[in-house]
Amino acid sequence: MKPRPFDYVRPDTVDEAVATLAEHGEDARVMAGGQSLMAMLNLRLAEPKVIIDIGGHKDLKTIRLSGGMLEVGASVTQNELMNWTHLAKQSPLLSKALPWVGHFQTRNRGTVCGSIAHADPSSEIPLSLATLGGEVVLKSKRGERVLSADDFQTGLLSTAREHDEMIVAARFPIGARLNRAAFREVARRHGDFAILSLAAIAEDDKTIRLGIGGLADRPVATRVAIESQSSVKDALEALAWELEGSDDIHATARYRRDLLRRLGPIVIEEAIACAA
Numbered sequence: 001m002k003p004r005p006f007d008y009v010r011p012d013t014v015d016e017a018v019a020t021l022a023e024h025g026e027d028a029r030v031m032a033g034g035q036s037l038m039a040m041l042n043l044r045l046a047e048p049k050v051i052i053d054i055g056g057h058k059d060l061k062t063i064r065l066s067g068g069m070l071e072v073g074a075s076v077t078q079n080e081l082m083n084w085t086h087l088a089k090q091s092p093l094l095s096k097a098l099p100w101v102g103h104f105q106t107r108n109r110g111t112v113c114g115s116i117a118h119a120d121p122s123s124e125i126p127l128s129l130a131t132l133g134g135e136v137v138l139k140s141k142r143g144e145r146v147l148s149a150d151d152f153q154t155g156l157l158s159t160a161r162e163h164d165e166m167i168v169a170a171r172f173p174i175g176a177r178l179n180r181a182a183f184r185e186v187a188r189r190h191g192d193f194a195i196l197s198l199a200a201i202a203e204d205d206k207t208i209r210l211g212i213g214g215l216a217d218r219p220v221a222t223r224v225a226i227e228s229q230s231s232v233k234d235a236l237e238a239l240a241w242e243l244e245g246s247d248d249i250h251a252t253a254r255y256r257r258d259l260l261r262r263l264g265p266i267v268i269e270e271a272i273a274c275a276a
Contacts, residue, residue: 003041010053014139014168017054022141022164024050030166031055032075035102035110036118052166055111060168065090069135069171078107078115078125090174092274093132093181093199097124100183103191113167119153122193122214124185126153129170130219131199131211132178137169144168149219156217177203182270184263188250195251196259200271208268215243215256224268236264 011017021028029048031037032055040046054060060075063084070091072081081087082098101107101115101124115125116136129136129149136152138145138161145165152160161167180202185194199211203223211221220243224235240260245253 001042001044004044004047006048007050008053009050010056014054014057014059017052017057018139018141018164018166020050020052021166025163028052030117032111032114033077033109035106036114054166065174068173068175070094070174071169071171072112073169074111074113074167076112078102078110078112079104081112082107091132091172092179093183093201094128094172096181096183097128097199100124100185100190100194100197113170116152116170117159117161117167119157119159119218120193121156121216121218122195122197124183124194124197124213127197127199127211127213127219129172130221131201131209132173133221134173135171136167137171138165139168140165150221153218180271180274182267182274184267184270186259186263196256196263198260198263198267200267202271202274205272208271210264210268212239212243212260215245215260226268226272229265232265232268233261236261
């Protein structure tokens with residue numbers, strides 16, 4: 001199947017991009033890398049009349065540190081961030097999660113913010129953003145607003161972005177308190193969307209911030225108290241039933257819950273074992 005006809009616009013500036021988006025509203029879609037959008041167009045799951053391509057914007061191809069955050073522009077590809085010299089030092093969790101994102105070829109085109117915009121509950125980047133307690137920066141002709149990761153992703157492939165807004169950056173908190181991090185994932189093969197993925201940050205030796213992807217309809221991050229092995233087991237059991245999960249062609253909800261029970265203690269132990 002091929003997409004329905006659409007107009008293609010490649011604006012020269014961010015202001016021009018948001019003006020075009022304001023003009024066309026629900027009939028327009030923003031594209032940076034196109035790794036998710038092109039597939040949806042071909043399957044006619046999305047039928048926009050206008051595609052606004054921001055992939056070449058130099059103003060949005062920035063990686064910078066500001067105010068205790070790692071800010072990643074909307075045109076930065078996954079491989080560009082993954083290969084950024086300072087990533088392992090500044091954001092150990094992202095450094096460990098990004099190699100699990102797709103394949104080398106898709107990471108060359110797919111963008112960090114595009115993955116966040118797509119809002120797949122099994123995707124590693126939205127999970128990292130939620131676990132770190134990050135932010136999404138949105139811009140429109142009306143101005144700019146910043147949403148927390150929890151407020152931005154509202155459900156399966158669903159976000160709080162308005163039709164006249166585009167993501168211009170994602171912000172990931174950094175600092176020594178976030179350096180003890182671990183990431184684990186189970187998929188049918190490396191590069192496929194995760195059946196279940198777990199991210200953990202040891203805030204101290206008694207508290208873990210645990211992120212869970214692939215079980216609920218969006219990434220979930222919660223704090224787990226580390227008092228004993230039995231307390232961790234009880235906490236994971238409670239989370240498994242609280243999030244429930246659902247059956248699909250890849251796995252059953254029961255299997256996903258069991259993965260949480262089995263992988264949870266491993267990823268928590270790995271985070272605690274990291275050098276502070």
